[in-house]
Amino acid sequence: MSSSDGLVIIEPVSEYTRQILKLKKIYAVEKTPYQEIVFAELEGFGKALLIDEFVQSTEKDEFIYHELLVHPAMALHPEPKRVLIIGGGEGASLREVLKHGTVEDAVMVDIDEKVVEFSKRFLEVMHRGSFFDPRARVVIMDGLEYVKKTADGTFDVVVMDLTDPYAGPTALPLYSYEAFREIKRILKPEGVMATQAGSSYFYPKEYRQVKENIEKNFKHVAEYWAWIPSFATNVNFIVASDAYDLYGLSAEMFDTRLKSRNVNTKYLVGRRLTAHLSMGVLYG
Amino acid sequence: MSSSDGLVIIEPVSEYTRQILKLKKIYAVEKTPYQEIVFAELEGFGKALLIDEFVQSTEKDEFIYHELLVHPAMALHPEPKRVLIIGGGEGASLREVLKHGTVEDAVMVDIDEKVVEFSKRFLEVMHRGSFFDPRARVVIMDGLEYVKKTADGTFDVVVMDLTDPYAGPTALPLYSYEAFREIKRILKPEGVMATQAGSSYFYPKEYRQVKENIEKNFKHVAEYWAWIPSFATNVNFIVASDAYDLYGLSAEMFDTRLKSRNVNTKYLVGRRLTAHLSMGVLYG
Amino acid sequence: MSSSDGLVIIEPVSEYTRQILKLKKIYAVEKTPYQEIVFAELEGFGKALLIDEFVQSTEKDEFIYHELLVHPAMALHPEPKRVLIIGGGEGASLREVLKHGTVEDAVMVDIDEKVVEFSKRFLEVMHRGSFFDPRARVVIMDGLEYVKKTADGTFDVVVMDLTDPYAGPTALPLYSYEAFREIKRILKPEGVMATQAGSSYFYPKEYRQVKENIEKNFKHVAEYWAWIPSFATNVNFIVASDAYDLYGLSAEMFDTRLKSRNVNTKYLVGRRLTAHLSMGVLYG
Amino acid sequence: MSSSDGLVIIEPVSEYTRQILKLKKIYAVEKTPYQEIVFAELEGFGKALLIDEFVQSTEKDEFIYHELLVHPAMALHPEPKRVLIIGGGEGASLREVLKHGTVEDAVMVDIDEKVVEFSKRFLEVMHRGSFFDPRARVVIMDGLEYVKKTADGTFDVVVMDLTDPYAGPTALPLYSYEAFREIKRILKPEGVMATQAGSSYFYPKEYRQVKENIEKNFKHVAEYWAWIPSFATNVNFIVASDAYDLYGLSAEMFDTRLKSRNVNTKYLVGRRLTAHLSMGVLYG
Structure with missing residues (x-):
């Protein structure tokens, strides 16, 4: 099992749990006037859009x-x-x-x-x-x-x-x-x-x-x-x-x-x- | 939203993701000849049994x-x-x-x-x-x-x-x-x-x-x-x-x-x- | 290198960094009227006292x-x-x-x-x-x-x-x-x-x-x-x-x-x- | 104290400890034939170079x-x-x-x-x-x-x-x-x-x-x-x-x-x- 070291996103899934997602590549990280957006490739899920630390869409699912x-x-x-x-x-x-x-x-x-x-x-x-x-x-x-x-x-x-x-x-x-x-x-x-x-x-x-x-x-x-x-x-x-x-x-x-x-x-x-x-x- | 600082379990949910669970109380942590067992109270999920870092059962679900x-x-x-x-x-x-x-x-x-x-x-x-x-x-x-x-x-x-x-x-x-x-x-x-x-x-x-x-x-x-x-x-x-x-x-x-x-x-x-x-x- | 999965403490070392410490054993976790105290054995540092998520003393150092x-x-x-x-x-x-x-x-x-x-x-x-x-x-x-x-x-x-x-x-x-x-x-x-x-x-x-x-x-x-x-x-x-x-x-x-x-x-x-x-x- | 949610680096400081560093901006992430390099801006430390998950240099120190x-x-x-x-x-x-x-x-x-x-x-x-x-x-x-x-x-x-x-x-x-x-x-x-x-x-x-x-x-x-x-x-x-x-x-x-x-x-x-x-x- 691969470790969770390196570049990751820690996502607040609920008030009391977090998800750690491993990043393979980062295409863009940007603070817009509305939100913080990350375009990246996630280990296991492929290309993905994240907004304000939440996964929005991944290639795989x-x-x-x-x-x-x-x-x-x-x-x-x-x-x-x-x-x-x-x-x-x-x-x-x-x-x-x-x-x-x-x-x-x-x-x-x-x-x-x-x-x-x-x-x-x-x-x-x-x-x-x-x-x-x-x-x-x-x-x-x-x-x-x-x-x-x-x-x-x-x-x-x-x-x-x-x-x-x-x-x-x-x-x-x-x-x-x-x-x-x-x-x-x-x-x-x-x-x-x-x-x-x-x-x-x-x-x-x-x-x-x-x-x-x-x-x-x-x-x-x-x-x-x-x-x-x-x-x-x-x-x-x-x-x-x-x-x-x-x-x-x-x-x-x-x-x-x-x-x-x-x-x-x-x-x-x-x-x-x-x-x-x-x-x-x-x-x- | 409460932070994830303090006593937590980092659970390898899949080969490429982890879950962070907050612990409120620990009843017992023990390495038995077969596995590592944790009896604890989890934030949000209540009393719980974890074996080898995996959640087995929580009071709530x-x-x-x-x-x-x-x-x-x-x-x-x-x-x-x-x-x-x-x-x-x-x-x-x-x-x-x-x-x-x-x-x-x-x-x-x-x-x-x-x-x-x-x-x-x-x-x-x-x-x-x-x-x-x-x-x-x-x-x-x-x-x-x-x-x-x-x-x-x-x-x-x-x-x-x-x-x-x-x-x-x-x-x-x-x-x-x-x-x-x-x-x-x-x-x-x-x-x-x-x-x-x-x-x-x-x-x-x-x-x-x-x-x-x-x-x-x-x-x-x-x-x-x-x-x-x-x-x-x-x-x-x-x-x-x-x-x-x-x-x-x-x-x-x-x-x-x-x-x-x-x-x-x-x-x-x-x-x-x-x-x-x-x-x-x-x-x- | 051992992973950071399992029972850990995430310690807010500074406003912008955290330390993850692995726990081997837990002796006591208690919320007193003054603070939250953890008596544990840390991987690498031995027996330790933590108060409010901060390491106070470890056996090793x-x-x-x-x-x-x-x-x-x-x-x-x-x-x-x-x-x-x-x-x-x-x-x-x-x-x-x-x-x-x-x-x-x-x-x-x-x-x-x-x-x-x-x-x-x-x-x-x-x-x-x-x-x-x-x-x-x-x-x-x-x-x-x-x-x-x-x-x-x-x-x-x-x-x-x-x-x-x-x-x-x-x-x-x-x-x-x-x-x-x-x-x-x-x-x-x-x-x-x-x-x-x-x-x-x-x-x-x-x-x-x-x-x-x-x-x-x-x-x-x-x-x-x-x-x-x-x-x-x-x-x-x-x-x-x-x-x-x-x-x-x-x-x-x-x-x-x-x-x-x-x-x-x-x-x-x-x-x-x-x-x-x-x-x-x-x-x- | 800001949380550790979002884009972070989890750095294996020792065999048994990790450091979590918050990322503000990412300039480049690249797998070269020799190593994985990250050019980023770290919360608190400014611009930084990381190689194989280890901080090499930050603007501040x-x-x-x-x-x-x-x-x-x-x-x-x-x-x-x-x-x-x-x-x-x-x-x-x-x-x-x-x-x-x-x-x-x-x-x-x-x-x-x-x-x-x-x-x-x-x-x-x-x-x-x-x-x-x-x-x-x-x-x-x-x-x-x-x-x-x-x-x-x-x-x-x-x-x-x-x-x-x-x-x-x-x-x-x-x-x-x-x-x-x-x-x-x-x-x-x-x-x-x-x-x-x-x-x-x-x-x-x-x-x-x-x-x-x-x-x-x-x-x-x-x-x-x-x-x-x-x-x-x-x-x-x-x-x-x-x-x-x-x-x-x-x-x-x-x-x-x-x-x-x-x-x-x-x-x-x-x-x-x-x-x-x-x-x-x-x-x-």
Whole structure:
């Protein structure tokens, strides 16, 4: 077993545990006005983006996270054409959204220019060129501000791919009651939203707050979670809509919709989605 | 967020990651002839047993692990009367086994006297007195040796609750082809066995080897896994039998059998078992 | 090279560095009303006392620290009979003081009963029975309170063997201007005091403050420092007196006085003391 | 006190201790054919060069190390004109050598082109332009090979500024008996050599071996050591010559020679050198 000596990241996984990750290479370390970002190659996990000491995405396992974030909401909507991604700077959520043949416009709004710039340069393995898809548009702007300036009923699907609700001040306002009210406003009546919401196990209070803020705004709210290996913890997802209920989406319908839109996945198939939805949330 | 300064355990979760766990209290640290054992109170996880630097059980989340290890195999058997537990020194597997009203004899064989002695003293919260149940018997002996000395067709269920196949030399022989052959021999024809098998994600080669050794000996082999928060990783379980197939056990049947035997669980219900069985194994 | 996995102490050596120390055995971990104390065996350093995450003394190198703290002040005084030690719970300063044949009474005042109790039990290798010397008396009491209640001109030498000025709130009041004024008051006119004062390199502001508080009370103030291997940093000492100047004590006189009092040392001889006094203080 | 979370270096200071250093910025991380090099900015210590996980030089305290390595040997020689530096890639030893007005040629031989290239780019604060001094010449070559190809009696002073004898295989051959024989051969009869030799405290066996190899080749051998804050340990130096004895160099002579050659130092003055030489070596 290799030692943990040398260049490492010590990540505060929970209030009382840390993860030590070994670094093989460092592409960029930068303090932006919003956060501290690290683009690196991790031992065992490959290329990775870390924000404020938290692993965001690694080459080896980001597909689990991004497929779970994007496809349930997208599949729940019968024909998602206009999609908004808030955050998601490394381009992997955009990549998954664009897989859906129904999509005509995908707007990605990220507050941090540097994240996008370095992702383009170092994380091709994640964005896979999605930044340059003619249907895609990247806006550098505060997500909440963008939402506020957007007209009512603009989007079919909104995907929130932000840092954890407890990770720092940058993303926090986007998890508020007001933010979800605004997101609902810019969705069409049949619109669907999805968000990651951190770990319900290690941050039950923060998770419940996010869920409550969503429930006050949407009629149907579904929750599911997964263990992401490089996070050393689980992560929770919430999908909400006034029109559709994710708990009512059968495994078959999920598979059928993905297939009809030419979406290929490595992790998420209908059977697994159903399993995730049956698991129930874990509170620590 | 509290810092990681002070008394901690640095746990080698995988070949390339570590977990740092904060210690609040230490009850005992001992190098036995077999392993190094630590009985402590962990920040956030409560009382805990660690063997050779690996978390085995913590007060807060051991029920997830022990319910998943014990009840699928027990529920799969229509009437488990005689049960053998190999390992399981802190008494929690024994506790779960004894919940089943059908059980008449439960033998627990652990190689390490010290683990059992200290568990009795410090981990009442885990064993819950199961060591003193009149149906229980604890044998201090090498598990494989015990199995070899046991007559054919002695047990209805065998539960292996050992350290990981890659954790060190003590448990390794019990994961071999020969060991499973012997375990099958001492099971009745309708017998069922269950084992934990480490993390298929971080140790795919070792996990596959264990699975292969089981498959060569049993007709029906089912696998499932779970994230255990204090492990900072997942853990895999395998249930095998010549008579019964866990994949064929419905959620309803699971719930019915547990109920008829007066088994109460905190985590595992039929719906969740089905979800676990549908998840598929993750290889890293 | 052995890894740093397993049971360790992460010690905040400075504001920006940590030391990881491997633990072989733990004798006691206790949160007292004053501090958190750990009695352990450290890999490479042997038995050790840690207070509030800081190494205080280890079997292997405590003689360097305690000889440097005690003997310069003791040798500077022509005939130290009555000596007060404030702190010094593990008994090693007391041991060094009692080596001086001139000593008739040595009072050790420690605020923390538990430190003394466990030191008696686990650190015989340090106190060497000094607690039971008929000339020694241990008082469990706040050091400052003891000093305030002591009559003027009671002691020939006062040795302060406390945690660092920046280590926490327990020792801090004893490094104040008022505390040194009181210490001067209870010294005879020819009295000498010595204190450790933390690391001038990593805590220059805190060190200068202590020095200033001493200089305002005493005519002669001498300073010297040493690297203590198990501290992973240096530690500074200050000796003060109205009657004698340590800078004027020749190496020969130091050796002569120690010899005439039957004091044997492992580290400190006159030549080395002179070298320490010529080194000058390092500020980081 | 800032936490140790985030980007850090875990440095194996000894067989049983580690130092955690916080990184503020990373300029370059590179695996060369010889070693792994990191150019970074450390919290508290400023710009720094690390080789194979060991701190080599930091902006804040490298002057202590480099003045102690270079000036005793240089001052011991009455008129050093031709000087060879083996290793010393960041250019700080070269900087100190060139301060001596007597120097006409200074050759620096480093095996690792990358160390020199990145030092030129990122560590101006260390080399201070010395690479571009007309008296300086940098040769990229294995040090021992260079020495072997050099004619008898070429240099007045040889300074070895290598990684520790126990740090890895790259520098080790240069600490052998044969290497010192060759170094003596290329020195003039009145020549002087100096080397760092790692920590005698944490690696007594390795240090003694180096000293023995030098003693077998030179008539006069002097040793001294210092605590280097960013190393979290001490470092030992050895100066050897057939003509001159460093123990015989008075503080006054040291100061006079430095002054006459227009050498300014921040740490090392005659009084301090004498103190270092009187300290005696510490073996752990």
